[in-house]
Each structure stands twice: as structure tokens, then as C-alpha cells.
Amino acid sequence: MSETTRHNYDVVVIGAGGAGLRAAIEARQQGRKTAIISKSLFGKAHTVMAEGGAAAALGNVNANDSWQVHFRDTIRGGKFMNNPRMAELHAKEAPERILELEYWGALFDRTRDGRISQRNFGGHEYPRLAHVGDRTGLELIRTLQQRVVQLQQADAAELGHPEAMLRVFAETTVTELLTDGSGRIAGAFGYVRETGEFCVFEAPAVILATGGIGKSFKVTSNSWEYTGDGHALALRAGAALINMEFVQFHPTGMVWPPSVKGILVTESVRGDGGVLRNSEGERFMFGYVPDVFRDQYAETEEEADGWYADPANHRRPPELLPRDEVARAINNEVKEGRGSPHGGVFLDVSTRMPAEEIMRRLPSMHHQFKELADVDITAGPMEVGPTCHYVMGGVEVDADTGAARVPGLFAAGEVAGGMHGSNRLGGNSLSDLLVFGRRCGIGAARYLDGLGGDRPRPSDADVARLAEEAAAPLRRDTGENPYQLHQELQQTMNDLVGIIRRGPEMEQALEALEKLRERVATVRAEGGTAYNPGWHLALDLRNMLAVSEAVARSALAREESRGGHTRDDFPAMSAQWRRTVLAASLRGGRVELDRRPLDTLRPDLLALFDRAELTKYLTEEELPPAEGADSASKEEK
Structure with a gap:
């Protein structure tokens, strides 16, 4: 192993998706020397998978929309478990963040009178999603990256070097957060994936923007990067994770053919008229509208179809129910024997729109499935089913600043908890990234103002210890294969802590996770440090285990069904449980839970x-x- 390289910054942002880039841009605009650390190639952020649009009450398609309506929809979707301050800030500030993107060069689809177009999505009362076909996340990342380049060009002109104040470290993984003797953040330790070279980023402020945890589950829409790194880093640094029992299974992931299993079918397909049918040809969602939504959703196909032409005088199609409701309905249809041949249901947009219109409105969907699986969505239905997509739980943060309980630590986006309650509405993720990414950048700058010259420093002993721990899997002569252990972890979570949960099964999962912990502690990776995915996975396993335990313990403790958490043995929602937030912390190397009261609505x-x-x-x-x-x-x- 080579010597450890050291870097010195004011703010280190871990993650280069929408939240990370917006946080880094803001920190730089606040005059702070900022580093962006990207686990994969710069530009390959998971944000690009958010295809349908960004939710913001611009009122361009329906003038009745407002931040109050958006707030109400968000709280309803989260089943009243949302942090009310976060939901309020998000609804109020989302329009400004979207207009800011447009000012920076984002090319949104337009209405006939030239304003940003907005489309329908599940759980939203009005057309609210600003979109770029079905490539909205890609356009968001492109625009934010271009803003990073603009700031670097400004640094080159003013300071003589384009990376003087804002630098990107691509294909670099952070394995641990560094703290000083008093528990304040002092930086981050990691390695360059190409070479295995260790590196230390000394910084008094770290912003986590690492995304989700989906690779702990067997069937997921998430890419390989989503191993719960930020969640686990925060836990080990002393922060708490809240709402970890609430895992969203997106209702429409492809289940066939195998080449695309788990890949997301954007909610835009249903927003633009796609319908769900079972193996008997029945449009089954009419039978799954909960009582709390009964006055908002259509009871007949005629009324549902009329809504697309005249939404003012018809109730919404039930395919546009919040994601948790649709996922449970599909799961039940399959369980009762009315599923498609490969264990899903049928999603069809081909009978609703001509092929040319589908290719215009959903170009990525059409191209992706035609190329990868020879499935033509303009000619027939897709087979879809629930796929692990998003975790509502994350780091417990202050709503206004994004600050965690560990001084100097901040979090935004999917890695932060509270904003979405027990279930996230589609489209809220992209505007969430922008609103709270910016707030984290400001929060980190203000925290630095308060430090003055008292900057925390990591100890050399801690750096040396972390280097030894990271290299350990490569130096062992014996030990299990990381890929085998990962498969067992995924199967455990999929089978025992999946979309429908039962107490005895989750107890069984916790026992299995404990045994896996002992085996992961001695995992072995073959080969050297250069481009060694086995070594990378061996290090990621510890993060996935910690996060999986937090999910399983929280799900076992919450004895009710709400949003993304469904208990077969406790099928009803409980007004008492709604007031309780479960917070997971690490004590003695084990995840333990505390109960906190949920803030009340004003x-x-x-x-x-x-x-x-x-x-x-x-x-x-x-x-x-x-x-x-x-x-x-x-x-x-």
C-alpha cells in the first residue's frame, strides 16, 4: 500500500448526485473551499434515474396549485409522519429552485404559452412535475455539473487555477468519517478506486449526499453505488438514523425479461395514461382505493378516463394513488393468483396513446426497454412489480440547516430522514435534492463561521488505524467470498424484511444478520488494490449490514402498518404510533432504538x-x- 495522500478543504461533500452538487455549489458560492467526492464516474449519479419530473407548485398548468396544496399532498402521502418543517420548506422553496435551474440553463418542456410544462404524478392533486420528457434527472445533473464548471472557470479567471475553490474527486470511496477528540467532524478517510491509494480529506464540515440503501435487497431499481454508505458513516460517527422502517418499493419495476429485472418504469407512464391490469384483464386498482382517499379517486373506468381530458370534473384514476398503495395492490394481486406469468401485473400505455406520442413523451422508456430487452412499449404491455426503490429513513437532521447531531456533519437528499414521512410522493425527490442541498451548503458555511480559528483536526493514529482496517480483507489468507455474503444478505432482506412484514420473520432476519456480521468481519478479497471490485464490495458489506439491521430493528419495533411499512400481524394504522419516531443509534457496535416524539403540525x-x-x-x-x-x-x- 502506498502512503496516504492528504487534502485540505473547508467543506467536503460526499456524493455527486443532485443533493451533493447543489450543496457543493452553495458552499462554493458562500466562499468556502469545497471538495466533491464521487463514488463512481462524475455524471453517473443515481439522480438520472428520476425520470418523471421535479415536483414544484409553479401553477403553470393549473393555477389553483400552491405551496399549501403541495404541502398537504406531501403530508397525506407520508401518512402524517413527515417532519412538518421540512415539508413546509420544501413546498415553499421548490418553485424557486426549479426556476433557478432554468436560469442556469435547464431545458424544460414547455406549455403552449412558453412556460415550464408540468405533468400529473401519483398523490399530487394538480399537474405539478416540471419535466424534460422522461429524462428529467439527467437534465438536472447536466445543469448542475455545468454550474460547477462555470464556478471553476471563474476561479481560473480570478485565482489562476480552475480547482482552487471547487474540485471533484471521481471514483473515490469514503470508508469512514474522521472526528477530533471532542467528537466534532474533522474530515473523511477513503481510497481511490482505480489504484487503491488511501486519501484523507481534512475538513471541519462534511455534507453527506450519498443516496440510498437499495443494494441490501435482491430486487431493486438502485445501481451498485447504493450500499448505504452515508447512513452507515453517520451511524459510526455518532449520528442517529430515523424512520428506517419506511422503505419504498416502487410499484412498477420490470419483472421480465431477466435482463431488465428491477429496472424502473417511470411513474410518468401512469401519469400519462398507463393502466394496470391483472392476468384476467381486469383494471384492478379500483378495488384498492383506501377509505381516506375515496373522495379523491374514481370508482369507474369511465370517470377515470374522463379525468385526463377534464380533471376539474372527474376524480383521479386509481393508478395515480401514492406508491405504497399501488405496490401493496400489485403484491396482493400476485399473491391471490391473478399475476402475470412472471410474477407481476401488466402495465399498458400502448392502448392509450399512439406510438409517435409515446416516443415523444417517453423516449427513454421506449429506447431503454427496446434495446435491453426487445420490449416495445408502443406495441403492448410491460410486466411490472414492486422493486426496492427508495428509503424514506435517514440521518436525523435539523430542517433549516441540514445539520446532524454530530457537530460539523450535514445530510441532504435520500440519506437524510424526515422529509417524506412514511412514503415519498413521486417527483418530490428531485425538488428535495435542490431545496435541502442548498440549505446544507448554507448551513455548513454558517457552522464554519462559528468555528473561527478553532478547526478540528484528525489524529494520525486514527488515520493509520483506518488504513489497516481497509487493507485487512486483502491481507487475509482465509475468509469467505464477499459476493456470496452479499447474496445471502440480499436474500435475507428480500424474504424477511420485504414489502409485507411479520414479527417472527424479522426476528429471524436479525438472527441471520448477526451471523453474517461475524462472517463479514473476516471476509477475504483476492488480488491487489487496482480496480478490485471484490475488495470494494468487502468494504461495502459492513455498511449494508449496519443499515439492514437498522431497517429490521425499526420494522420489528413499529407495530402498525403505515406508508412503506406493512405489517401482516399489525395491519392497521395507529394514531399513537404516528406520534413516535424511531431513532437508530450505534452503541457498542450494535444498533439500538430510541423513541422520539414527532413534531406537531402548527x-x-x-x-x-x-x-x-x-x-x-x-x-x-x-x-x-x-x-x-x-x-x-x-x-x-
């Missing part, structure tokens, strides 16, 4: 909902006074 935000709806979610003491109650009590007095 009276002005409660007033956005009908009292009848609130009674389905809130306890009696949380409900606003019934109409006439105040005047009656005054008369009594």
Missing part, C-alpha cells in the same frame, strides 16, 4: 385539512376543536 397547517380526514390519522388531543366548540365553551363559561 394550527395554520392543520387548517389545510378537513377535520374528518384528520380523525383518521391524529389522536383526539391533537385534533383542532370541532366547529362550534369554541363558541359553546365560551357560553358555558
